[in-house]
Amino acid sequence: MRLTSIDCLILLLYLVFALGIALSFRSRIKTSVDFLLTGRTFPLWICALAFAGASISAPEVIGLSALGARYGLQAAHFYGIAAIPAMAILGLFLMPLYYGSKARSVPEFLGLRFDHKTRILTACLFALMTVFSSSISLYAIARVVQGLHVFDGLFRSIGRPASEIFLFAIVLSAIIVIVCVIAGGLAGTMYTQVLNFCMFVAGLLPLTLLGLKSIGGWAGLKASLSVPFMHEWKGALHANGNPMSFDIVSLCVGLGLALGAGYWFTNVSVLQPALASTDADAARRVPLIAAIPRMLFPFLVIVPGLMAIALPTPHSVTTVTTNPDGSIVHSIQVVSPEAAQGKGIVPAKIDPATGQPAKTAGGQAQRSYDMAVPNMLLHYFPTGMLGLGFAALLAAFMSGMAGNVAAVNTVFTRDIYQSAIRRGASEEPCLAVARWTTVASVVRSLGGVYAIARFESVLEPLILIASIVNAPLLAAVLLGAFWKRSTGHGAFAGLISGTVAAILHHGLTLSAETHPGIHGGWIRVAHQYPNEITQNVWGAVFAFCLGALVVVVASLATSPRSERELVGMVYSLTPRPEQHRAEWWRRPEALAVAILVGAIAINIFLA
């Protein structure tokens, strides 16, 4: 199955509009402020959809559907426990502080709340994390391009080997992102994120609908998969009771708090759209409104992953027909070993050295779960829709990656260059620095792509880097925002010790069926986890807890700032936002309660 000209036409149309929207902002960018910030003029619906769009990324679509294919509905914890409650709390309690302090990034907020050194450290950690997640995005999209054979025809016609497609896809996607961000700045990026969000839903919704129709609806899906796969909460209290080996601590503290809240409270790329709203009340509503479509994402992302393994595995078939004239015809339909050794339509991983299906350290066949959604597209979408589906994956990739790159621009230029390297630098060089940061961060992330390729799926490295950066950062942000006694020295010490704890944890532990190295255990193997997801979630638990403990102890040992200086940055010292005499059902609190009730309902449905 190849992309035909009608698919390419659809793809091209999407790219033209995405680039066109970004380019329409080009003439408006005169200074670095235009480029890095948006001004607070954006309508609520644009901010909310851009917020939702910024958080969709290729790692999420590819990684969470892979997780669904591998461990079943438990993957929905990444929405029900990790995302929705965190978004509600962000809107209710944290957004008034972020918006009210007039900070434009999390490092800037921590600089205002604590001190200069905390700001620089946070900015450096954040830049590192974002560049790494850009690598993951690039890898994911190149994998999809390779898997869907988009450029195979082109490469054959110019006589280049197919092995170069991967590199070509990476470089091409990198160039598109650079053009988009440099032309549009943050405002243009936000506008394209809204478009990308719509495109994502338009491309993946029909996949779920067609898949469910073919498999006999929800009941049919339930019947074709084993019981633990179809229950999100069965045996969730104990590590031995569920396929993903989560227990209640790693689930609530690790996934819910350290990773979920850590991602939503500290990630500049998702927070930026909310900070562009017109007033504090709108800013509080942004994450809450964005949570509504997000509640339905398990059905767009995880359910296709489940359907991919519920389908029958293709096998080579030999049919013998005897014709009336006595002649016997053998027809053999051959399936590649990749597909035949897979599960459902998820192919086996092929070891490039031997050409045979790769085995884990425990001797089990490795599978390319990342290919679950791309293969579902190939399986169900006819020519025409296939182009739309591929454009949706591309949109998810562009959305997340452009948001990341725009966030690195802001953080590097404002929190590192302007505040540490050249204080009070004039406008002219800042715009150049910001633009060069775009190029540099994308080029830097190219280097990480081949490291990502060594992981089982794209989610493991993402959780690993989040446990190293976001989990300790969350400890500093939470204690800074809700405990007025916390001090700058405390936050700085907490950040460093949390980060070191996560790195040490990775060096000392290993998951079953992997070899020491990039998967952990590079110091020595002191403990073995059942899988890499659990390993890294526990890393986040340790990083967050140790970080918080050190912040508390070091804060108590140092002298705090006066309460007068902290107004607007600590929740208990900040005047409550005015409600504009709104009816009760229009207030953000009512919306948050509705979202939580909805999240609980979906959890019960999937339980």
Place this chain on the structure above:
Amino acid sequence: MTLDLRLPIGLMFSLLGIILAAFGLATRGPSPLYERSLGVNANLVWGIVLLVFGQTMFQLGRRTLNQRDKLVPGKSAKGAVVRRKR
């Protein structure tokens, strides 16, 4: 006020819808093309859905634009472009 995003989004989805629906119409009838989508002419059905969504967005955006034109006569550079296209 910057560009009203509903216009380009509406335009893009309308165009996508037209392309898909037209292709769906052209390949109507029993065709091996739709074996994979369970015999459903996915292009036609989803093309119409996208067209409806695109037109809704586009008309909403255009209505706001027209209202603004009435308030500020003579300042309708964007509106003129849009009207010429229709």
